[in-house]
Amino acid sequence: MNHPSPLAEIVSTGRYLPDCVVTNDDLAKRMDTSDEWIASRTGIRSRRIAGPEVNAAIMGAGAARAAMDEAGVDPGEVDILILSTATPDRWLPSTACDAQALLGCGNAVAFDLMAACSGFLYALSMAEGYLCTGRGEVALVVSTEKMSAIVDWEDRATCVLFGDGAGAAVVRPANGSSRGILASHLRSDGHLANLLYRPSGGTVEPMDADVLERRSHLIRMEGREVFKNAVRSMAEASDIALRRAGLTAADVDLMVPHQANFRIIEATAKYSGIPMDRVYVNLDRFGNMSSASIPVALDEAREQGLIGDGSIVLSAAFGAGLTWGAMVWRF
Ligand code: UT7
Numbered sequence: 001m002n003h004p005s006p007l008a009e010i011v012s013t014g015r016y017l018p019d020c021v022v023t024n025d026d027l028a029k030r031m032d033t034s035d036e037w038i039a040s041r042t043g044i045r046s047r048r049i050a051g052p053e054v055n056a057a058i059m060g061a062g063a064a065r066a067a068m069d070e071a072g073v074d075p076g077e078v079d080i081l082i083l084s085t086a087t088p089d090r091w092l093p094s095t096a097c098d099a100q101a102l103l104g105c106g107n108a109v110a111f112d113l114m115a116a117c118s119g120f121l122y123a124l125s126m127a128e129g130y131l132c133t134g135r136g137e138v139a140l141v142v143s144t145e146k147m148s149a150i151v152d153w154e155d156r157a158t159c160v161l162f163g164d165g166a167g168a169a170v171v172r173p174a175n176g177s178s179r180g181i182l183a184s185h186l187r188s189d190g191h192l193a194n195l196l197y198r199p200s201g202g203t204v205e206p207m208d209a210d211v212l213e214r215r216s217h218l219i220r221m222e223g224r225e226v227f228k229n230a231v232r233s234m235a236e237a238s239d240i241a242l243r244r245a246g247l248t249a250a251d252v253d254l255m256v257p258h259q260a261n262f263r264i265i266e267a268t269a270k271y272s273g274i275p276m277d278r279v280y281v282n283l284d285r286f287g288n289m290s291s292a293s294i295p296v297a298l299d300e301a302r303e304q305g306l307i308g309d310g311s312i313v314l315s316a317a318f319g320a321g322l323t324w325g326a327m328v329w330r331f
Helices: 024-030 036-043 056-071 095-103 117-131 190-196 209-214 223-244 262-272 290-303
Strands: 009-014 021-023 046-048 079-083 109-113 137-145 162-174 180-188 255-258 314-318 324-328
Touching: 009 056, 009 117, 009 180, 009 262, 009 290, 024 036, 024 046, 046 162, 056 095, 056 137, 056 162, 056 255, 079 095, 079 117, 095 109, 095 137, 109 117, 109 223, 117 137, 117 162, 117 180, 117 290, 117 314, 117 324, 162 290, 180 223, 190 223, 223 262, 223 314, 223 324, 255 262, 255 290, 262 314, 290 314
Parallel strands: 079 109, 079 137, 255 314
Antiparallel strands: 009 162, 021 046, 137 162, 180 324, 314 324
16 A cells, blocks of 8 residues: 655654652542542543652653654754643743753754644644755654643642653654654644633733632633543544555554543544554553653653554544644654
8 A cells, every 4th residue: 555755754752750659549638539530530540740840841851852862863963842832831931942951952943832732743743844844854842741730739620630741752854764754634623712721821811819819820621521522533633644644543553642531542542443452541650741641652652662663653632722633653
């Protein structure tokens, strides 16, 4: 079967996870919840939480260093650093510039990309476009999320779902190789923004004592609506991306979906026709790390030998915006 010729390939991956493990039982000591509720509704058993000294730039730089070491890339060789985050360390400048300074990537264009949980796939697609138009040889895609800083720890329906962490990938032009991004499909729908958002704290309703009092600068989510949209959108995007790649579900060696909820993953895999023994799951250990979930999972799956030379990998993501998408790679 003829596959499209890839324009860019992931040559290495890396991850950074904070040391502190917080279990469901730990949370149950602080709020009205239980391991039974969280595990049965979501599949999550624990998550990592970064301490005050560890911010998004530090986690991102940690993941990026691991990816650059594997690829044998020096900081000065990086032409573009795209950092996806929903939890920037500051409003100005970008967290990408802080990570660039930490890494010493002095020749890189650096900027943040905000597409929530879909950020890694969005950023890869931007890197692919930059590289294939000849503007650089090395792209560093970093997804880093300190979700613990933006969840409302008084809202048990959302705070138990998220965790902190970072993942990264070094991307290069495919230069005629058969490895790389075979196809992708990315979409967004801002009409559904209020299903998952932070109502205040930006320019629409700047931070003040009233916002703090109402806690409206923190995440608010309509869980059930998000759930329904997530399954539908990820399944549809996976289907389109596979079709564009000239492949079917049977060709997929591993699916690496966004890790929001085990039931969402199961339903998406079922719709896509991919059995669960070919789906990578780590949300039991890390919860939902927004855009960091996919690159952390990819890095673990490569380390475990689940992705090898020639493996066909399908990834699908969904998140605030709403944003969603899918991508197919040959490794
Ligand atoms: O990256 C994308 C981001 N987000 C997502 O993907 C989230 C998608 N949505 C979901 O995963 C699910 O909707 C949740 C896991 C968030 C919630 O599951 P649900 O089955 O939709 O539960 P629910 O929100 O309808 O709540 C059911 C009950 C409620 O009690 P009542 O009203 O039935 O008495 C909640 O108050 O569960 C209660 N509840 C909890 N109980 C114990 C909500 N959170 C908790 C909790 N512990 N942490």
